Amino acid sequence: MKKADLIKDYEGLARAGLENVAAAFSQMAGEEIAAVAPELRMVPLAEIPTLAGGPESVVTAIYLAVSGDLSGHITLVLDMDSAARLAWLLLGVGEGVTDQASDTTVSKGVPDMDPMMRSALEEVGNVVGSAFLNTVADGLRVSLRPSIPYLVVDMAGAVLSTVVSRAEYGSERIPLADAAFSSRQDSIKGFLFILPGSDAIRYLKTLTPGADDLGG
Amino acid sequence: MEDNVNLVSVGLGEIKVSDDPGTVLVAYGLGSCLGLTAYDPVVRIGGLAHMVLPYPNGTAHSSPGRYVAEAVPALLNAMGESGSLGRRLQFKVAGGAQMFTFDGGNESLEIGRRNIEALREITSDLGMRINASDLGGNCGRTMKLQIATGLVIVSTAGSSEQSF
Amino acid sequence: MVATVLLVDDAQFQRTRCAKLLMDHGYQVEEAENGRVAVQKYEEIRPDVVLMDITMPVLDGINALKEIRERYPDANVVMCTALGQQSMVIEAIKAGAKDFIVKPFEQDKVLQAISKLTG
Numbered sequence: 016m017k018k019a020d021l022i023k024d025y026e027g028l029a030r031a032g033l034e035n036v037a038a039a040f041s042q043m044a045g046e047e048i049a050a051v052a053p054e055l056r057m058v059p060l061a062e063i064p065t066l067a068g069g070p071e072s073v074v075t076a077i078y079l080a081v082s083g084d085l086s087g088h089i090t091l092v093l094d095m096d097s098a099a100r101l102a103w104l105l106l107g108v109g110e111g112v113t114d115q116a117s118d119t120t121v122s123k124g125v126p127d128m129d130p131m132m133r134s135a136l137e138e139v140g141n142v143v144g145s146a147f148l149n150t151v152a153d154g155l156r157v158s159l160r161p162s163i164p165y166l167v168v169d170m171a172g173a174v175l176s177t178v179v180s181r182a183e184y185g186s187e188r189i190p191l192a193d194a195a196f197s198s199r200q201d202s203i204k205g206f207l208f209i210l211p212g213s214d215a216i217r218y219l220k221t222l223t224p225g226a227d228d229l230g231g
Numbered sequence: 232m233e234d235n236v237n238l239v240s241v242g243l244g245e246i247k248v249s250d251d252p253g254t255v256l257v258a259y260g261l262g263s264c265l266g267l268t269a270y271d272p273v274v275r276i277g278g279l280a281h282m283v284l285p286y287p288n289g290t291a292h293s294s295p296g297r298y299v300a301e302a303v304p305a306l307l308n309a310m311g312e313s314g315s316l317g318r319r320l321q322f323k324v325a326g327g328a329q330m331f332t333f334d335g336g337n338e339s340l341e342i343g344r345r346n347i348e349a350l351r352e353i354t355s356d357l358g359m360r361i362n363a364s365d366l367g368g369n370c371g372r373t374m375k376l377q378i379a380t381g382l383v384i385v386s387t388a389g390s391s392e393q394s395f
Numbered sequence: 396m397v398a399t400v401l402l403v404d405d406a407q408f409q410r411t412r413c414a415k416l417l418m419d420h421g422y423q424v425e426e427a428e429n430g431r432v433a434v435q436k437y438e439e440i441r442p443d444v445v446l447m448d449i450t451m452p453v454l455d456g457i458n459a460l461k462e463i464r465e466r467y468p469d470a471n472v473v474m475c476t477a478l479g480q481q482s483m484v485i486e487a488i489k490a491g492a493k494d495f496i497v498k499p500f501e502q503d504k505v506l507q508a509i510s511k512l513t514g
Contacts, residue, residue: 064242064260065242070259070373071259071373106408131407134406142499146477149479152481153480156481157482158483161478163405169262170388173260173328173371173388179243180263180264180284185289186290
């Protein structure tokens with residue numbers, strides 16, 4: 016982690032974190048998954064629910080609440096086909112799982128997802144979210160702990176707006192670190208969104224020169 | 232029906248009012264957020280507020296619709312300024328879901344529930360009556376207000392849409 | 396004598412996968428889905444090695460490690476977690492963990508860590 020020792024600004028850490036996410040993701044899936052356009056940028060809150068393929072698109076999302084020295088919110092979003100294929104790779108079973116997953120429906124908010132598939136995807140969320148946190152925590156020399164993962168199958172907009180709500184931001188724009196993730200041939204595609212808590216944003220302002228507009 | 236429709240999205244913290252019969256105001260993906268519509272059936276003017284949190288926390292912000300406590304009066308003002316009459320207004324609300332079930336957590340802390348409570352308090356203070364609602368549960372909702380008719384359509388990912 | 400490993404992880408997926416790996420290599424496996432169950436099962440079965448996740452509901456792995464080590468100072472607990480931060484590694488080692496494996500891991504790492512402790 017020598018690179019993280021030297022990087023004192025969050026942008027560098029966030030990028031390194033997202034690259035480590037890609038590595039962890041790849042190792043779990045057993046095939047190469049690359050981070051596409053990993054970046055840190057100021058985003059208006061109202062835009063966030065639109066960022067994962069349209070607010071009405073039904074997705075599988077795994078959410079981790081971050082606590083410890085700083086708070087935050089991590090959300091992994093996968094379209095339904097990608098979730099199915101990823102679960103298939105992890106569980107090492109045949110097409111049956113894929114069919115089952117494609118049939119996953121949301122009825123009254125209770126997804127019919129197979130419990131083992133659900134567990135496998137929650138674990139992916141846990142591992143990739145932790146990979147990001149480990150990079151940032153070691154870089155800032157703090158302790159950042161994820162909650163257990165929470166999986167939902169619902170509209171992307173509903174998931175992301177709820178995550179934004181949980182952060183209870185006071186300002187209009189916040190520093191969002193995110194990346195799209197994609198395997199070769201795009202068979203597995205997803206997004207990872209990192210929203211720092213207001214306390215974290217205040218702390219990051221002290222680290223980053225000229226960052227008075229970091230919101231929070 | 233959908234061909235000549237002008238879908239106008241009302242994002243997080245926004246309030247929009249329209250008198251165009253071809254317009255449908257839509258709040259996509261209401262999770263814990265609340266969508267509140269106001270409609271004057273005589274002049275056919277409608278408004279939608281996409282509310283995120285119950286009460287302001289003191290920091291400077293500019294979204295008029297973000298906090299339930301501020302959004303409701305702001306929506307009423309906006310409707311009044313567009314030419315509608317307060318006593319004719321029909322109010323409908325959707326959202327306030329609990330998307331993540333935190334086992335062992337305190338349900339009353341959940342934002343969806345807090346938003347619903349705040350709305351109850353504000354509307355009670357203002358003497359407003361909510362005509363129809365679809366609140367709570369665990370599902371995300373999309374809420375549409377047809378300006379031509381005042382009809383509200385709420386849809387979720389899993390089940391077919393309902394209108395009221 | 397067949398060595399017994401207690402697998403502690405809230406993810407059923409992870410427990411099943413690890414259990415298969417260990418049983419294929421001749422170990423007897425018991426499972427626990429959180430730290431509280433882990434402490435109870437440790438008392439019941441006294442496994443040779445515990446493979447302990449950290450992020451779990453009810454009681455997390457660090458606290459379960461501490462409870463087990465308090466009652467059984469020679470307990471062999473190997474942390475197996477995605478939470479591989481410096482601060483976490485230090486806390487675990489200080490609390491008596493014998494090894495620390497970061498997920499995602501190569502299967503050999505787990506087997507080596509366990510065989511080192513079971514001799």
